[in-house]
Amino acid sequence: MSQIPARQVPAQPQIAVPRSLAEALDPAWLAGALAQVAEKRAITQVEEVEVIRTVATKVRFAVTFDDGETRAFCLKGLLDVDEMTARGGPTCVLEADFYGKVAPAIATRVPECMATVIDRGAQQAVTIMRDLIVDGARFCSALDPFTAEDALLSLEQLALLHARSAFLEGADWIRPRAAELAQMSYVTPDALQALLDGPRGDNLSPRVRSAQNLAAAIKELAARDGARPQFMIHGDAHAGNVFRVAPGEGGGIGVIDWQLLQRGGWALDVAYHLNAVLPCEVAEAEERRLLGEYLALMRGHGMAMPEEEAAWAQYREAVTYGYYLWAITRRVDPPIIVQFTDRLGRAVMRHDSFGLLGVP
Structure with a gap:
């Protein structure tokens, strides 16, 4: 059996789930969502890097803390969606629970998750991960050709x-x-x-x-x-x-x-x-x-x-x-x-x- 990598359980701050991109990138909201990463530092700047909208929205962004450090993240959730699309919220809760409960127990390579914000009553959630692209990772497209290897x-x-x-x-x-x-x-x-x-x-x-x-x-x-x-x-x-x-x-x-x-x-x-x-x-x-x-x-x-x-x-x-x-x-x-x-x-x-x- 392969050894399970040491993965930290992501933070689960008890704050509101953002419903829009503007809310998700608000410095005050991010200060609460990333409190475990911030370690009492204030967020002085948020830079939107890339927004990918499919059913769920994935937004890559960078935050700058008051000591000058910049960190890159990716947030995923249902943002700026209509009522019909919002009904897919349970799948976002399922994904957040995967990162909070399953990922620390398996050896499969997955992105490092920093925080999950879940509203179980409304069945909505967002997941915040480390941005792997800045480290040189490449996310495949659905149409990318694969070889047998x-x-x-x-x-x-x-x-x-x-x-x-x-x-x-x-x-x-x-x-x-x-x-x-x-x-x-x-x-x-x-x-x-x-x-x-x-x-x-x-x-x-x-x-x-x-x-x-x-x-x-x-x-x-x-x-x-x-x-x-x-x-x-x-x-x-x-x-x-x-x-x-x-x-x-x-x-x-x-x-x-x-x-x-x-x-x-x-x-x-x-x-x-x-x-x-x-x-x-x-x-x-x-x-x-x-x-x-x-x-x-x-x-x-x-x-x-x-x-x-x-x-x-x-x-x-x-x-x-x-x-x-x-x-x-x-x-x-x-x-x-x-x-x-x-x-x-x-x-x-x-x-x-x-x-x-x-x-x-």
Whole structure:
């Protein structure tokens, strides 16, 4: 079992969660949020460095203390959003809880978290991390090309997470997301079919492009997955949720964006990850080898894993999870949606995932 790095539990100041970028960068608010870092020093200047708005906002900023020291941070949360988007607040609370409760207990490489500010009543939260970019790290884009060896590096990080699945005992707040996805009603069959009839489904067969078939497949997958040993998994491990460590710090890969942290079968993470980050032809050529490497890593961490053929069958079924996740996605840049739905849908075709799940 890999040694867990010494990570300080982030501060959890009892202050209001900011709802706007202006509030988040207010020196008085930051003085409270970063009190543990400030060590009674006043903040004399806040400089906005970069703002990235997707569903959540990520803002890189620098603060200058009254003794002249400047420190760089990154804050993530739902800022300046409409009421509909604000309903996603529970995922921000989940991510804050990951950094406060899980990150100190695992060896997976993640950003250093300085503070989490949580309003459990309103189900809103922000997370403040050290800005890794100033140290030379590079955050990948969702469309960045991965090689098979890149994927092996990221699988190593996921295995470190999965190997700590004993953490799930008593952690009921980490939920079975695949089962919940299968029961969701806000995406109607007609709405899902309309999405699949768009560009995201252009290269898929009519069988795999069918909303009815996909809904039946995710329900059967969730039922089978829930009956198998449960692991602590990332749930959304595409290339956009990965960073590359600066070469001067030893290189390597780390993982970000823990808003879909969940309990489920290991194959949900592995099948989704490989088929999201690798071009289809690379995945087809390398996925079985990479699966074997992952199983060896897990056994090396002392985890009981299925034999190769049983693992391969679970993997082939589990591709459905990632395909469903991206088939229902709407609030992401269209090129990203198209690439992931296409890659994962074609993997479902290649593996006959629907057939394995009993969907005609």
